[in-house]
Amino acid sequence: MTSRDKPFARALTLNFPQLGRAIAASGDETVLQSARRHGVRIVGACGGRGTCGACMVHIRDGEIEADHADPAAPSPAAPANRKKWVRACRVRARSDCTVEVAPRSLAPVARADVAGDGDADRLRLDAAVASREVHLAEATLTDNVADIDRVIRALAVPIDAPGTPSIGTVDLVAARQLPQTLRDAAWSLRLCLRGSELIDVAPPGSRVLGLAVDLGTTNAAGFLVDLQSGAQLASFGLENPQVAWGADLVSRIDYAVSGPAGAADELRIAAVAAINALAHDLCAASGAKATEIVDVVVCGNTAMHHLLLGLPVRQLGRAPFVAAVRDAMDVKAREFGLGVSPGAYVHVTPNVGGFVGGDHVAALLATESHWRDAATSLVMDIGTNTEISLIHDGVFLSASSPSGPALEGGHISCGMRAAAGAIEQVGLDDGHVTVRTIGGKTPVGLCGSGVLDALATLYRAGIVDRRGRIQAPHRDVGAQDGERFAVLAPGVHFTQADVRAVQLAKAAIRTAVDLLLADAGVEAPAIGRFIIAGAFGAYIDIDSAVAIGMFPDLPRERFVQVGNAAGAGVRQMLASTAARSRARQLAAGCRYVEMSTRAQFQRAFIHNLGFH
Numbered sequence: 088m089t090s091r092d093k094p095f096a097r098a099l100t101l102n103f104p105q106l107g108r109a110i111a112a113s114g115d116e117t118v119l120q121s122a123r124r125h126g127v128r129i130v131g132a133c134g135g136r137g138t139c140g141a142c143m144v145h146i147r148d149g150e151i152e153a154d155h156a157d158p159a160a161p162s163p164a165a166p167a168n169r170k171k172w173v174r175a176c177r178v179r180a181r182s183d184c185t186v187e188v189a190p191r192s193l194a195p196v197a198r199a200d201v202a203g204d205g206d207a208d209r210l211r212l213d214a215a216v217a218s219r220e221v222h223l224a225e226a227t228l229t230d231n232v233a234d235i236d237r238v239i240r241a242l243a244v245p246i247d248a249p250g251t252p253s254i255g256t257v258d259l260v261a262a263r264q265l266p267q268t269l270r271d272a273a274w275s276l277r278l279c280l281r282g283s284e285l286i287d288v289a290p291p292g293s294r295v296l297g298l299a300v301d302l303g304t305t306n307a308a309g310f311l312v313d314l315q316s317g318a319q320l321a322s323f324g325l326e327n328p329q330v331a332w333g334a335d336l337v338s339r340i341d342y343a344v345s346g347p348a349g350a351a352d353e354l355r356i357a358a359v360a361a362i363n364a365l366a367h368d369l370c371a372a373s374g375a376k377a378t379e380i381v382d383v384v385v386c387g388n389t390a391m392h393h394l395l396l397g398l399p400v401r402q403l404g405r406a407p408f409v410a411a412v413r414d415a416m417d418v419k420a421r422e423f424g425l426g427v428s429p430g431a432y433v434h435v436t437p438n439v440g441g442f443v444g445g446d447h448v449a450a451l452l453a454t455e456s457h458w459r460d461a462a463t464s465l466v467m468d469i470g471t472n473t474e475i476s477l478i479h480d481g482v483f484l485s486a487s488s489p490s491g492p493a494l495e496g497g498h499i500s501c502g503m504r505a506a507a508g509a510i511e512q513v514g515l516d517d518g519h520v521t522v523r524t525i526g527g528k529t530p531v532g533l534c535g536s537g538v539l540d541a542l543a544t545l546y547r548a549g550i551v552d553r554r555g556r557i558q559a560p561h562r563d564v565g566a567q568d569g570e571r572f573a574v575l576a577p578g579v580h581f582t583q584a585d586v587r588a589v590q591l592a593k594a595a596i597r598t599a600v601d602l603l604l605a606d607a608g609v610e611a612p613a614i615g616r617f618i619i620a621g622a623f624g625a626y627i628d629i630d631s632a633v634a635i636g637m638f639p640d641l642p643r644e645r646f647v648q649v650g651n652a653a654g655a656g657v658r659q660m661l662a663s664t665a666a667r668s669r670a671r672q673l674a675a676g677c678r679y680v681e682m683s684t685r686a687q688f689q690r691a692f693i694h695n696l697g698f699h
């Protein structure tokens with residue numbers, strides 16, 4: 088029996104002073120697993136396999152035991168080396184510990200902003216849930232009809248508008264709550280109806296809220312909307328906790344299909360936990376209660392969609408990559424385990440095919456004003472998986488490209504979230520590499536926009552050659568353990584492996600663009616609007632993206648960076664049933680194109696790996 092197998096008699100505590108958190112830990116878990124279980128957001132791009140080096144922590148106080156597979160960790164036999172950074176996924180607490188998370192290992196707070204945020208950020212309402220306040224006559228011996236009949240009777244009286252909703256069915260939990268709520272509130276109620284179903288009863292004056300969620304592979308963004316005014320009350324982002332099972336969709340599908348019994352359910356529960364955490368945090372920020380949320384809309388790629396709904400993913404992960412369900416679905420939130428109003432529904436947005444899911448449909452919906460009038464447009468939502476639609480003469484060709492997390496700073500040796508000290512811009516001055524950091528702070532790592540800039544600058548400077556090899560000797564180039572790296576700032580390096588990771592990402596994206604153009608029978612110069620969506624896409628430098636060949640070299644005014652368009656689209660669907668209908672039309676109108684099994688894909692991909 089190893090020491091790891093021994094039962095631990097007392098619970099351990101991990102303190103994270105920089106986050107103001109203290110969590111209960113188990114000696115059976117790694118520090119990363121304990122942190123994840125309690126929502127302490129440490130980056131773990133390889134799913135805890137110990138290979139990415141993203142989860143670095145410093146044990147300031149306390150004893151740990153290292154998995155011997157981790158060369159960066161202290162020897163299991165030695166006392167904890169408190170000077171060292173160790174991988175959180177490779178060490179287990181053996182006493183109460185004080186843990187410092189490396190700045191670049193703090194999971195990113197997603198930029199949930201969308202084009203148009205600000206004063207005009209009020210949505211046009213045509214919501215699926217209608218609310219009414221009713222004031223009823225108290226029950227008496229001579230008027231002793233059932234409570235629900237009393238409500239129906241009150242609604243039948245035309246009060247202020249034609250089309251007054253009528254009740255056809257009653258949610259069971261709403262029915263259970265009705266008598267007490269009615270009497271506690273002196274025979275007045277706020278009702279919420281979805282179509283003809285009474286889904287929620289609450290005292291008058293209760294808020295009527297909606298939650299829109301863009302469940303991305305890496306990050307989840309949430310938006311809390313007042314469904315009576317259309318105002319957005321708060322937006323917030325967090326890392327998708329499913330990252331603990333792998334940074335990419337294929338790893339998660341593999342785990343769901345081939346992992347231990349209940350593996351798929353672990354992923355489903357993690358996705359639900361993310362939505363619940365968003366609901367909780369957004370409501371806390373707005374002085375609201377999660378039970379005041381009476382409608383939820385979630386968009387995500389097809390794998391996120393299936394994992395959230397508990398649909399099988401085996402057939403989705405292998406050719407011909409068939410989804411179980413394509414159209415939108417409406418499911419009771421309580422069936423998911425969401426802590427919102429028990430009668431609320433979750434509207435899960437429609438998919439296109441393959442991994443092109445409802446998040447891309449939401450992006451198409453939100454960007455329609457940009458692409459509607461051009462003969463040829465391209466809409467690209469850049470993320471861990473990049474979804475692309477080419478719209479040419481009214482035909483929509485859609486594809487998905489596994490671009491990986493590199494462009495967002497994941498799997499990059501010095502990658503970090505967009506926080507103070509992150510290099511966001513890299514340039515050249517008199518042949519020397521120069522950097523600009525967020526907040527003008529001392530450089531501590533590299534965020535997504537800096538990653539792209541770094542490669543473009545190193546290529547322009549001749550430090551990286553056409554095939555992507557770092558050249559030496561050069562004053563800004565060093566080497567360690569046989570691997571070359573470019574020095575961007577003291578302690579912040581861009582390694583040969585980093586260059587390769589970005590090359591793979593940019594080649595995957597450009598190849599998908601090229602093949603969609605070929606399918607449509609047009610050349611790149613025909614693209615009149617090149618619309619770049621996604622939180623990362625809002626911050627990239629177009630010149631850098633063109634310089635490394637990720638985007639075709641078009642006149643710069645044709646590029647439009649719209650931010651989190653999926654977030655904007657899912658909010659539209661929360662506010663409007665017409666938007667939901669339009670999204671279903673768009674999804675049904677897109678023709679999914681599978682790239683990975685084509686012979687041309689490999690040829691074009693290899694061509695696009697280099698710089699031309």
Ligand code: FES
Nearest residue numbers: 131135137140176
């Ligand atoms: S090295 Fe710990 S999650 Fe990858």
